Amino acid sequence: MEAKAITRHVRISPRKCRVVVDLIRGKSVVAANEILTFTNRGASEVVQKTxxxxxxxxxxxxxxxPESLVVKACYVDEGPTMKRIRPxxxxxxxxxxxxxxHxxxxxAPREEA
Incomplete structure (x- = not known):
């Protein structure tokens, strides 16, 4: 009985985003929300929305x-890359x-995760 949310095509590098996602993996939702609120990274706002x-x-x-939920899994995949040129x-x-x-x-609930 798990629930999932996916945010796609976020304009931030996956490498930068993985740093933030690694902070909340396995934590309770309340603790993860607090961590994301006080993390001084650009990706923390998007991860918190997700x-x-x-x-x-x-x-x-x-x-x-919501108090009984735990972050069971979280990961960041690479989306499409926009290619530009600089003179x-x-x-x-x-x-x-x-x-x-992405x-x-x-x-998932605590006992299931």
């Missing part, structure tokens, strides 16, 4: 109290890769 969405899914679909000296160009992420968070 976590709140997963909690809302569990609450609405399975009628589970350089002597008429040449350098590539710029604007990376995107964030997945799965929550």
């Amino acid at each position: 976590l709140n969405s997963a909690v809302a899914n569990a609450e609405n679909l399975h009628h589970v109290r 350089r000296a002597k008429g040449s160009a350098s590539p710029i890769r604007k990376r995107t992420s 964030i997945t968070i799965i929550v």
Whole structure:
């Protein structure tokens, strides 16, 4: 009886996002929310929105109290990369890769996780 939330095409590098997601893996939802509130990273806001969405899914679909939930699994996959070019000296160009992420968070009741 787990609930899942996926946020796709987030305009932040997966490498930067994984740092934040690793902080909340295995924690209770209340503790994870506190950690994300006080984490000074750009990805923490998006990860917190995804976590709140997963909690809302569990609450609405399975009628589970949010206090009894645990972050069972969370991971960040790489999304499509937008390719741009930057003009350089002597008429040449350098590539710029604007990376995107897919964030997945799965929550489950404490005894099940």
